[in-house]
Amino acid sequence: MAAYGRGSLVSARDEVLRRVREATASATATPPARESREPRPGDVDRFAERVADYKAVVERCGPDEVEARIAAALDGAVAVVPDGLGYAVPGSVPDDGLSATDLDGIDAVVTLARVGVAETGTIVLDHGPGQGRRALSLVPDLHVCVVRADQVVADVPDAVASLDPARPLTWISGPSATSDIELDRVEGVHGPRTLHVLVVG
Amino acid sequence: MTGATFVGMPAFPEAARAALADSQLRHNLAHATGTIRGKRARVVGELDDWEELRTRAAGVKDAALADLETHLLTLEERLTAAGATVHWARDAAEASAVVAQVARAHEVDEVVKVKSMATVEIGLNEALAAEGIAAWETDLAELIVQLGDDLPSHILVPAIHRNRAEIRQIFVDKMAAAGRPAPDDLTEVPSELANAARLHLREKFLRAKVGVSGANFAVAETGTLVVVESEGNGRMCLTLPEVLVSVVGIEKVVPTWAELDTFLQVLPRSSTGERMNPYTSTWSGVTPGDGPQEVHVVLVDNGRTRALADEVGRQALRCIRCSACLNVCPVYERTGGHAYGSVYPGPIGAILNPLLKGVGVDEQVDSLPYASSLCGACYEVCPVKIDIPSVLVDLRAQVVDAHRGGRPSVEAAAMKGAGQTFASSRRLGLAQRLTGLGTGLARRLGLAPAWSSARDLPTAPPESFRAWWRRTDGGRS
Structure with missing residues (x-):
């Protein structure tokens, strides 16, 4: 991109790469060996406990109870729902290309997830079917997230191993929070201030 | 703004x-x-x-x-x-x-x-x-x-x-x-x-x-x-x-x-x-x-790339900006971050700034490797194991090297004098006899204030070990 350079004869790219090459001429290091692993199933009780530690709401339920639990969690709030959710949500708004401002006027969102992490109480969305584009689970103030028990893996390496980095990923551990005032955690800043997780099965 | x-x-x-x-x-x-x-x-x-x-x-x-x-x-x-x-x-x-x-x-x-x-x-x-x-x-x-x-x-x-x-x-x-x-x-x-x-x-x-x-x-x-x-x-x-x-x-x-x-x-x-x-x-x-x-x-x-070329200091580039080293540092806890004069304060800043900017150019940057007691708490908590104390010591040497030539500092002159004194038994004996007198004078005249303002100047004993040994034949008489 010559347009961004300073008009010198050597491009910034070539010069940075040359400096890197010279600086590392004598450097050697072997990456630590690692065995490839199959993601291990996680302890669902531990997952639920650790999600709750972040002051999220966590409920366990059977597959036939999910729609009733979603309705109860919404408690009359209007929710946007992505394609492929697979559950009926009364009074919901479909995501037909809503703008950020439109989303800001909607109370809640209901999504599925891709993976749950037992050790850290984390939910990962890869924004595939039933999860919606990234803005959907961000702008509304209440996020109801349905995680199947068989989606819970043991720990962070298991989660990384089961995810596709070509997709955008959002790792969610509790509601939006900050530690910026006296380094103490306070819930409720820009992301959803309420995270309601339904663990199914 | x-x-x-x-x-x-x-x-x-x-x-x-x-x-x-x-x-x-x-x-x-x-x-x-x-x-x-x-x-x-x-x-x-x-x-x-x-x-x-x-x-x-x-x-x-x-x-x-x-x-x-x-x-x-x-x-x-x-x-x-x-x-x-x-x-x-x-x-x-x-x-x-x-x-x-x-x-x-x-x-x-x-x-x-x-x-x-x-x-x-x-x-x-x-x-x-x-x-x-x-x-x-x-x-x-x-x-x-x-x-x-x-x-x-x-x-x-x-x-x-x-x-x-x-x-x-x-x-x-x-x-x-x-x-x-x-x-x-x-x-x-x-x-x-x-x-x-x-x-x-x-x-x-x-x-x-x-x-x-x-x-x-x-x-x-x-x-x-x-x-x-x-x-x-x-x-x-x-x-x-x-x-x-x-x-x-x-x-x-x-x-x-x-x-x-x-x-x-x-x-x-x-x-x-x-x-x-x-x-x-x-x-x-x-x-x-x-x-x-x-x-x-x-x-x-x-x-x-300047930091990368420094064989001791390149480990600072492992830093993932977690700030654990700041939170445990006794110096940072008392002075806060502004004193480091950089967006990167604390122990990691004390090595990263000189490594990124080079030493011997700016007095403020050159002062940073000394902003530490070398207690090592930062190394213990660092999640990527940056040996900050070792890099600090190496950078101190680089700062000293960068300032060689020109007028010697008081410290350098004192060290040179000490070296000559210790090299000769006669000069050392003379120096020891003068120490009691010297510290009293130094205190009264306010010599070496940068050193003594934060430290006590010890009182010299009335007799040196060597003088005592000679006088008592090693405690036998």
Whole structure:
């Protein structure tokens, strides 16, 4: 991109790469060996406990109870729902290309997830079917997230191993929070201030 | 609003003296660092393989740095294949110019920013302001610093030097001039302050066309950037704008996706003392129909290759900016971050600044390797095992070497004199007889005040060991 350079004869790219090459001429290091692993199933009780530690709401339920639990969690709030959710949500708004401002006027969102992490109480969305584009689970103030028990893996390496980095990923551990005032955690800043997780099965 | 600057800061000892006199600052710091130390210790203690994780994290970074050219070329190729535009910048001015050019191309007069150390390091906000473009900080602590026309003093929590009452006052006084005013009935309860930031920034997120971020990690094999955050301001900036520019130091490279897992374990526990931070976003170039459809990545050197060429100091480039070393440092806890005169304060700043900028040029930078008691607490907590004390000692030697030639210092003259004295038994005996007289004189005349103002000058014994040995035949008579 010559347009961004300073008009010198050597491009910034070539010069940075040359400096890197010279600086590392004598450097050697072997990456630590690692065995490839199959993601291990996680302890669902531990997952639920650790999600709750972040002051999220966590409920366990059977597959036939999910729609009733979603309705109860919404408690009359209007929710946007992505394609492929697979559950009926009364009074919901479909995501037909809503703008950020439109989303800001909607109370809640209901999504599925891709993976749950037992050790850290984390939910990962890869924004595939039933999860919606990234803005959907961000702008509304209440996020109801349905995680199947068989989606819970043991720990962070298991989660990384089961995810596709070509997709955008959002790792969610509790509601939006900050530690910026006296380094103490306070819930409720820009992301959803309420995270309601339904663990199914 | 961008008047505050580290340029022209005095050397560490002078800046530290002023900071130590500020009792409010010392109280705020002791409270905040004490809180975070306890939280970190709890969540680190939960993992029985913590030491193994540290070793692995250090090993991954070392391997990435040793073969950095290969990984950078892979990263560039993967990013480009995923629809991103890759730019390279030798220094701060080039990096800022890229961001400004992208903003100008979209005819915007504002951008929203995710908290990013690299963009503060390159002075991006000031560079954009000079072009008439407002850069809105959206991280709560960065917002506090920006509204207060203040300087950052901590890597993770740049406003750590402010307590809740001070933050409330800044919001009440300054929010109106930058957009939506603070609520009339705002109190100093932290949840209310967080809500005030939510309300103030929401309109900026919704209308922003261009977002600017850094990256905690850049995965070469997949062209994936990673932003680790808490508040959701990062997700807003990474997701809602049409255009995203990410400013990434070349040392942020992690070679493979699988290797990222170690860092996602050690960073949140070391940083905010949590099992996991509330939000981590990863993205690889452009995702059709989701998020920014124009994605730029600026790979920045700005001194990193200088640090990389330093065989002892290159380990500082493993740093993942967690700030655990600041929170445990007895010097940082008392002086705060401003005394270090840089966006990178604390133990890591004391090595990173001289490594990035070079020694022997600026007195302030040269003073930093001495801003430590070498107690080693920083090394013990570092999640990528940077041996900060060893690098500090090596940099002290480099500073001394850089100042060789010219008029010798008092210390150098004293050491030379001592060397001559100890080399001769006759001279040593003479010196010992004169010591009692000498220390008394030194005290009375106020010699060597820099040394004796903070230390007691010991009283010399009335008789030296050698004189006693001669007089008593080794205690036999």
